[in-house]
Amino acid sequence: MRALRILLIVVVILGGLFVAADRAAVYFAESEAASKIKSSQGLSSEPDVSIKGFPFLTQVLSSSLDEIEISIGGITATTEGREVEVTEVRAELRDVRVNSSFSSATAGSAEGSALISYEDLTKSAPKGATVGYAGPERAAKGQVKVSGPLDELVEGAGIEVPDAFRGLLKENFTTYSTVSLEKGDKVRLRAEDLPKLPVPGVDEKLKEVVDYDLTIDGLPSTITLDQVTAAQDGLRFSGTGKDVDLTS
Known part of the structure; x- marks a missing residue:
């Protein structure tokens, strides 16, 4: 009985370490993705990137991410010198496939949205x-x-x-x-x-x-309205x- 209890404690600790490592990997990947999207898309600021799905590490091993949500700020609309803000600019990417070197990625499907208030x-x-x-x-x-x-x-x-x-x-x-x-x-x-x-x-x-x-x-270019x-x-x-x- 004591051995079973010890085994359960070890499993819980290892599971916690795996979850912590998985979340740390997600945070790092989101930060790197935000930086790369900013530079490749010519954005004025880094977007918010949220990688969905758990566990993340198994998705990385399969070179396929279930879903990524991107929220972008600093988008404007202009007419005759007047500038207004475009809010709620979002992209939802699904079935994102990355190559072995993680230098390119393709989304099987993408949905974009934005709002200009009255x-x-x-x-x-x-x-x-x-x-x-x-x-x-x-x-x-x-x-x-x-x-x-x-x-x-x-x-x-x-x-x-x-x-x-x-x-x-x-x-x-x-x-x-x-x-x-x-x-x-x-x-x-x-x-x-x-x-x-x-x-x-x-x-x-x-x-x-x-x-x-x-x-x-x-x-x-990832958002086509x-x-x-x-x-x-x-x-x-x-x-x-x-x-x-x-x-x-």
């Missing part, structure tokens, strides 16, 4: 405009609400209005813009139908200002990929 979208919008959630029906069509005081929008757009008509601009302006994504990094907002404006000739000029593009800068959804908290982007090279 608050940040407003920072990128024309002067005087606020971008917000358009409600479930219009959001299902990929639309957002663009609104603001008409006189501020016209002034911000640099549109010349005769003094005799300025008093007609004391009202709120509202339109709905359809959002689309091109080439994985360009967000386009295009107004559907502008409301009838009281000043002749202002409609077309204002539409030229309300329609604008945002370019997402600094996305790593191909869908955009108008959610309650902002524009949510997503994308998937197969056999993604993680070192190019």
Whole structure:
């Protein structure tokens, strides 16, 4: 009985040492992966890398990792010199195969996601405009609400209005813009139908200002976004990929 007890104690101690060694190896691998991703993808800061699955060491021996989650900061979107933050930039990589020297890796499948909040979208919008959630029906069509005081929008757009008509601009302006994504990094907002404006000739000029593009800068090649959804908290982007090279 005493010998069995001693054996159990030894097993527990060895198991604890194995777990400790396994977790230490994971921490080292995550740190090295973050450094390599930063340099290979040209990121401004190191991403957070989390290697899933246990035990890790057996995954290393088989040169195949079950799942890796990457969270990236420092990604921005710009338009005409205005810069806004892109948040919640994540990549989930599964079935990651590494070569014998660990110099290259390929993910069998990858899912990427990102968010630009309405608050940040407003920072990128024309002067005087606020971008917000358009409600479930219009959001299902990929639309957002663009609104603001008409006189501020016209002034911000640099549109010349005769003094005799300025008093007609004391009202709120509202339109709905359809959002689309091109080439994985360009967000386009295009107004559907502008409301009838009281000043002749202002409609077309204002539409030229309300329609604008945002370019997402600094996305790593491992994240390819191909869908955009108008959610309650902002524009949510997503994308998937197969056999993604993680070192190019």
